[in-house]
Amino acid sequence: MSTAGNGCRQAFMRALLEEAMRDPSIFVVTSDARGSASLDDFAAALPGQFVEVGIAEQDAVGIGAGLAHSGKRVFVAGPASFYSARAVEQVKNDAAYADLDVKIVGVSGGVSYGALGATHHALHDLALYRSIPNMAVIVPSDAAQAGMAARDLAKRRGPAYIRMGRSPVPDSYAPGEARFEFGKANLLADGKDCAIIACGETLHYAMGAVHALGERGIRCSLLDVPTIKPLDEAAILGAARRCGAVVTVEESYAFGGLGGAVAELLSQRTPTPMRILGFPDSYLPAGSSEELFAHCGLDSAGIERKVLEFLRGLGRA
Numbered sequence: 001m002s003t004a005g006n007g008c009r010q011a012f013m014r015a016l017l018e019e020a021m022r023d024p025s026i027f028v029v030t031s032d033a034r035g036s037a038s039l040d041d042f043a044a045a046l047p048g049q050f051v052e053v054g055i056a057e058q059d060a061v062g063i064g065a066g067l068a069h070s071g072k073r074v075f076v077a078g079p080a081s082f083y084s085a086r087a088v089e090q091v092k093n094d095a096a097y098a099d100l101d102v103k104i105v106g107v108s109g110g111v112s113y114g115a116l117g118a119t120h121h122a123l124h125d126l127a128l129y130r131s132i133p134n135m136a137v138i139v140p141s142d143a144a145q146a147g148m149a150a151r152d153l154a155k156r157r158g159p160a161y162i163r164m165g166r167s168p169v170p171d172s173y174a175p176g177e178a179r180f181e182f183g184k185a186n187l188l189a190d191g192k193d194c195a196i197i198a199c200g201e202t203l204h205y206a207m208g209a210v211h212a213l214g215e216r217g218i219r220c221s222l223l224d225v226p227t228i229k230p231l232d233e234a235a236i237l238g239a240a241r242r243c244g245a246v247v248t249v250e251e252s253y254a255f256g257g258l259g260g261a262v263a264e265l266l267s268q269r270t271p272t273p274m275r276i277l278g279f280p281d282s283y284l285p286a287g288s289s290e291e292l293f294a295h296c297g298l299d300s301a302g303i304e305r306k307v308l309e310f311l312r313g314l315g316r317a
Helices: 008-022 040-045 057-069 088-096 125-130 143-155 200-215 233-243 258-269 289-295 300-313
Strands: 026-030 050-052 073-079 102-107 136-138 160-163 186-189 194-198 220-224 227-229 246-253 274-279
Touching (some): 026 057, 040 050, 057 088, 125 246, 125 258, 143 160, 194 258, 200 246, 220 233, 227 258, 233 246, 258 274
Parallel strands (some): 026 050, 026 073, 136 160, 194 246, 246 274
């Protein structure tokens, strides 16, 4: 894993701008979030394809739905904490119910706004948007994958929720090797002792844990799942059958998100011992993203420790 850091939101918006310069039907709507969503370049280059509504997330989604009804391909961008709370009714009824081409781009998701406290954390968004019919749910792991997701979504019809963080994250893929295929998981390590399934910016922590576990002689598979909905069922079932033990890791509450999706699948198709690693069912204290990951045992050391405890409980470590 490269230690170079790049921002997912910046990469996503750079790629989207390039697509929009070729396709005048692509519009971006935002709610006083040019800076947060890295939209200054888009607004300057394509003012006729950019709509600023001020601090009014419900209006942003409604306007986006109206544009989509007029044949536009719309990306509504702003902080994930607001687009997974105050604007949910508009997303559900105006965009998803009508199956419109409206993508909700939630930036600074998870605990990116950690220092601002629980009101600005977005840890329920994956569970929420998974439960809305017609909505795809996408969580890029690094900047390269975020740019690829933007290009894919600029051509793909239908509603979707895309969640990214705020700060630069280490590159999960070597230069030129990033992969994003809608609805597909990527196998990054192929061990037989445990399948670790991660999404988004937790992937680099999971990669560190896989490396540390390997030094202990525990060989883990690692699946990157950038598309939580639709889920790559074949890849997950295959990993579960090969390893016989599954651990999921996500920057989300430990219910309803990636872990919930995997548990729903395995319980019905291939019952497998499983542990879900995510944030606890409580409002978190204020702190940096890194501090909160460590506090909740979701950094590399914490993941390594929890996987070891899980496998020892199964008599496998």
